[in-house]
Amino acid sequence: MGTITTTDGTEIFYKDWGSGEAIVFSHGWPLSADDWDTQMLFFLHHGYRVIAADRRGHGRSSQTDGGHDMDHYADDLAALTAHLDLHDAVHVGHSTGGGEVVRYVARHGESRVAKAVLISSVPPLMVQTEANPGGLPKSAFDDLQAQLAANRSVFYRALPSGPFYGFNRPGVEPSEAIIENWWRQGMMGGAKAHYDGIVAFSQTDFTEDLKKIKVPVLVMHGEDDQIVPYADSGPLSAQLVQNGTLKSYPGFPHGMPTTQAETINADLLAFIQS
Numbered sequence: 001m002g003t004i005t006t007t008d009g010t011e012i013f014y015k016d017w018g019s020g021e022a023i024v025f026s027h028g029w030p031l032s033a034d035d036w037d038t039q040m041l042f043f044l045h046h047g048y049r050v051i052a053a054d055r056r057g058h059g060r061s062s063q064t065d066g067g068h069d070m071d072h073y074a075d076d077l078a079a080l081t082a083h084l085d086l087h088d089a090v091h092v093g094h095s096t097g098g099g100e101v102v103r104y105v106a107r108h109g110e111s112r113v114a115k116a117v118l119i120s121s122v123p124p125l126m127v128q129t130e131a132n133p134g135g136l137p138k139s140a141f142d143d144l145q146a147q148l149a150a151n152r153s154v155f156y157r158a159l160p161s162g163p164f165y166g167f168n169r170p171g172v173e174p175s176e177a178i179i180e181n182w183w184r185q186g187m188m189g190g191a192k193a194h195y196d197g198i199v200a201f202s203q204t205d206f207t208e209d210l211k212k213i214k215v216p217v218l219v220m221h222g223e224d225d226q227i228v229p230y231a232d233s234g235p236l237s238a239q240l241v242q243n244g245t246l247k248s249y250p251g252f253p254h255g256m257p258t259t260q261a262e263t264i265n266a267d268l269l270a271f272i273q274s
Helices: 033-045 070-083 096-108 138-150 152-161 176-188 191-203 207-212 234-240 261-273
Strands: 002-005 011-017 022-026 049-053 089-094 113-119 217-222 244-249
Touching: 002 070, 011 033, 011 070, 022 033, 022 070, 022 096, 033 049, 033 089, 033 176, 033 261, 049 070, 070 096, 089 096, 096 113, 096 191, 096 207, 113 261, 138 152, 138 191, 152 176, 207 234, 217 234, 217 261, 234 244, 244 261
Parallel strands: 022 049, 022 089, 089 113, 113 217, 217 244
Antiparallel strands: 002 011, 011 049
């Protein structure tokens, strides 16, 4: 593990384990690189080099008050890949991390990128607009910000206890350890970064970014995703990229890399090896 300092003075924490073909993981809001522990250990044991960073304002990175937008997220990722001199890397993003990957590839080019994977990801656009009538109303995201501002700790218990992992579905047994780990990661980060991040992940339009991407892209999305609804995300992203494959998972929740890790890891491995 280590840190890099970006051009605006933000310190970014990252993990870098193993050797071989590099897989770079971008985490979701408001979590940290730790959310990829299961995937990183799995691919490490399969002979890959695995890398994951804490986004600015998240985890162990600087709790800066600015730069909480997709351009800065992408630029921070570019700074990390340049620092590590990565080539032919596979980039895997979950949720907000999927938006980060899309903006990074579109903004910085594909010279260091072999493939990309978008898991339960926010592109093309989450918020409802005239051009995106299937999106969620802006009031839904305003409410998230209001809950965060009122009591972040309470909010960060409620979200993983319910819709994030589908623990609110009939017959699904909640895992207290998973809920507590989500809360732990969230509370490590900064409230300002997380508050601004809601705007970043919900209002950024990735349509033109997706159209620029030529490398193979696997889009993985659970059909019971209560955070980033399936119909307005996964299928549209897979169509917009130039070489996309959609893999849908009936009944799987937003946090499926954690609750359905065995299935997700196997499908990731098959795509990376293909």
